[in-house]
Amino acid sequence: MDLERDVTTHTAKIEARNVQVYYGDNHALKDVDVDILDKTVTAFIGPSGCGKSTFLRCLNRMNDTIPSARVEGSIRLDGEDIYDPRVDPVQLRAKVGMVFQKPNPFPKSIYDNVAYGPKIHGLARNRAELDEVVETCLKKAALWGEVKDRLQSPGTGLSGGQQQRLCIARAIATSPEVLLMDEPCSALDPIATAQVEELIDELREQFSVVIVTHSMQQAARVSQRTAFFHLGHLVEYGETAQIFTNPKDPRTESYITGRIG
Amino acid sequence: MSGSLLTQDKRTRARNAAEARFRSYGIVAIILALLALVWLLISILGNGLPAFRQTMLTFPVTLDAAVLDKADTRDPQALAKVTTITYGKLLSRALSAELAARGIDAGTLTDKDIGSLISEESAAQLRDKVLGDPGLIGSTITFQALATGRIDGYYKGRVTMETAAKDKNTSPEKLALADKMKDAGILAMRFNPGFILLPDASDKRPEAAGLGVAILGSAYMMIVVLLLSLPIGVAASLYLEEFAPRNRFTDLIEVNIANLAAVPSIVYGILGLSFFINFAGLPRSAPVVGGLVLVLMTLPRIIIPTRAALNAVPPSIRDAALGVGASRLQTVFHHVLPLAMPGILTGTIIGLAQALGETAPLLLIGMVAFVKDFPSAPPEGLFDPASALPVQIYNWTTRGDPGFVERASGAIIVLLVFLIIMNAAAIALRRRFERRW
Numbered sequence A: 001m002d003l004e005r006d007v008t009t010h011t012a013k014i015e016a017r018n019v020q021v022y023y024g025d026n027h028a029l030k031d032v033d034v035d036i037l038d039k040t041v042t043a044f045i046g047p048s049g050c051g052k053s054t055f056l057r058c059l060n061r062m063n064d065t066i067p068s069a070r071v072e073g074s075i076r077l078d079g080e081d082i083y084d085p086r087v088d089p090v091q092l093r094a095k096v097g098m099v100f101q102k103p104n105p106f107p108k109s110i111y112d113n114v115a116y117g118p119k120i121h122g123l124a125r126n127r128a129e130l131d132e133v134v135e136t137c138l139k140k141a142a143l144w145g146e147v148k149d150r151l152q153s154p155g156t157g158l159s160g161g162q163q164q165r166l167c168i169a170r171a172i173a174t175s176p177e178v179l180l181m182d183e184p185c186s187a188l189d190p191i192a193t194a195q196v197e198e199l200i201d202e203l204r205e206q207f208s209v210v211i212v213t214h215s216m217q218q219a220a221r222v223s224q225r226t227a228f229f230h231l232g233h234l235v236e237y238g239e240t241a242q243i244f245t246n247p248k249d250p251r252t253e254s255y256i257t258g259r260i261g
Numbered sequence B: 001m002s003g004s005l006l007t008q009d010k011r012t013r014a015r016n017a018a019e020a021r022f023r024s025y026g027i028v029a030i031i032l033a034l035l036a037l038v039w040l041l042i043s044i045l046g047n048g049l050p051a052f053r054q055t056m057l058t059f060p061v062t063l064d065a066a067v068l069d070k071a072d073t074r075d076p077q078a079l080a081k082v083t084t085i086t087y088g089k090l091l092s093r094a095l096s097a098e099l100a101a102r103g104i105d106a107g108t109l110t111d112k113d114i115g116s117l118i119s120e121e122s123a124a125q126l127r128d129k130v131l132g133d134p135g136l137i138g139s140t141i142t143f144q145a146l147a148t149g150r151i152d153g154y155y156k157g158r159v160t161m162e163t164a165a166k167d168k169n170t171s172p173e174k175l176a177l178a179d180k181m182k183d184a185g186i187l188a189m190r191f192n193p194g195f196i197l198l199p200d201a202s203d204k205r206p207e208a209a210g211l212g213v214a215i216l217g218s219a220y221m222m223i224v225v226l227l228l229s230l231p232i233g234v235a236a237s238l239y240l241e242e243f244a245p246r247n248r249f250t251d252l253i254e255v256n257i258a259n260l261a262a263v264p265s266i267v268y269g270i271l272g273l274s275f276f277i278n279f280a281g282l283p284r285s286a287p288v289v290g291g292l293v294l295v296l297m298t299l300p301r302i303i304i305p306t307r308a309a310l311n312a313v314p315p316s317i318r319d320a321a322l323g324v325g326a327s328r329l330q331t332v333f334h335h336v337l338p339l340a341m342p343g344i345l346t347g348t349i350i351g352l353a354q355a356l357g358e359t360a361p362l363l364l365i366g367m368v369a370f371v372k373d374f375p376s377a378p379p380e381g382l383f384d385p386a387s388a389l390p391v392q393i394y395n396w397t398t399r400g401d402p403g404f405v406e407r408a409s410g411a412i413i414v415l416l417v418f419l420i421i422m423n424a425a426a427i428a429l430r431r432r433f434e435r436r437w
Helices: A002-008 A052-058 A089-095 A110-120 A127-140 A160-172 A190-203 A216-222 A240-245 A250-256 B010-052 B076-080 B084-102 B111-115 B120-132 B149-156 B161-166 B172-184 B212-243 B248-262 B265-279 B287-311 B315-323 B328-356 B360-364 B389-397 B403-435
Strands: A012-023 A026-037 A041-045 A069-077 A096-099 A178-182 A208-212 A225-230 A233-239 B053-062 B140-146 B187-191
Touching (some): A052 A178, A089 A096, A096 A160, A096 B315, A160 A178, A190 A208, A190 A216, A225 A250, A233 A240, A233 A250, B053 B149, B084 B111, B084 B120, B084 B140, B111 B172, B120 B140, B149 B403, B161 B172, B172 B187, B212 B248, B212 B287, B212 B328, B248 B287, B265 B287, B265 B360, B287 B360, B315 B328, B328 B403
Parallel strands (some): A041 A225, A096 A178
Antiparallel strands (some): A012 A069, B053 B140, B053 B187
């Protein structure tokens, strides 16, 4: 229980207040208030279509690419409103990295996959620095040992679990402050899932990690805080142990015991 | 289900029969298509290949200064006053002299009759040669002259003794003399580079007609088409596919692009005539105008496959790039465009190949005119009159002399070779880019 108590002392990294998301006329996300803490793993759980991925994509403005999507309310990263008209989503996404449900490495070499972010953001001054960034990120993503001899071979040639870890390496190469993961293990086998979960636990030391998952066991294993979404509402948000052992809302209890979802 | 697995029931037999029938329809369809292709190739190759070989007469010609340069000054202006008629007479006499020297009996044929075996074009070629190098005057050169279309046709099977008897342009005696010259080695069928290199010739001289101006004109037009339609087409596709908002206006543009691809090409010819020639005042018969018309025609044919290629790039790649903080422009140029490149190149080259074979719009802007002079080098040459390969084919098929049938088929072979080269280039480029994933 030391760990959980420790978490509460962390400051809020992202503060969302009264967030509404509409897809056209469809009110997909209603009145979401949430504080995502620094250096913490936060899990979003809930049945399909409950809005958890939608909310995740609000946090780095990936919803901007959907023409019909509209976001209201305020989301602050370190106190700055990320939907302020002065904010360039490109700069935001360098700070808030994302890993997607399906591994989506670029059809380039393993090296280029990781080096792409630092290159376009000018994070490395020369080739040697870039090599170092690539090596560090692949090591952090627990992939270095498997690929260090074939950095120039295509990233698409790796196995599913390796591809997902490559995508994580790519996401952390831009030195983000928050890492968003949208069901990162749904396409992986149990062994690869265990590797990625272990990795998430390590990443917590440097980043604030937000993970959307369908697996309640996974949420219980990797996260310190859990948010339960249902039909576009944030039903309950609190420490993971409390959500799973002593949920306050009857809907949360029904979901985690398998009666709705 | 009951019954043995070792015997087929009625339903299974009926289904198997239906499948066998469908397969046989497919095989019949393929055989029909192959037969059509074989027929096309046999007919074109059979008619066209002789155009690459030409009957030539080889004999010594003494370039007598007393005839060609009476003042004996080698003054270019004085030399230019000597017409092809004089050179024609010179050739006739030289051939007669050669026959006499070899002991070939010309029978009742006069010098003039013997000279009529030589193409009138050859006199012009000899004159050009002498004007190009006046130092030749006074010497004796071995000259290779074209035989007339009738003599050439005799060795290609178009002309027989029977048809020659009724033909005022030739006679059985002339054909007999040609046979004697062939035996003596004066007359022979040779490879004819002139078919590719020479410009068009007049109706009476099929033996001298070549594709030089048409090939150059087509090449100039392809340069214009490539330089304009590829960047404009790709930029338009990229904007519509990656940047433009989806609204009624862009929907309208999309529908119109699809419609433009279906507009008959002759309509583009009328547009080109009224806009580029009548309004903008560009010259008629010029490759630049032909190229611009073909650009209009090719654009939708490039935009449609390019958009399809961009659309086929998985959205996860765009997400990945945006997710690491690439801007939209970077996403497009670093990731989407390279992945779509094979499709774009294939679409472009097939669009160019269609443009290369397009005839109708070029007829309307005057590319069908008889053009004897080569256009100069680009860019000025783009404004000089020129012909184009498909128009040249059309032009030759409308001419009276049967010698042009062979020329038209030969030109079709040249056009097909260019199309095959372009398609092979499309496949090669595709492979090259795909190997890079």
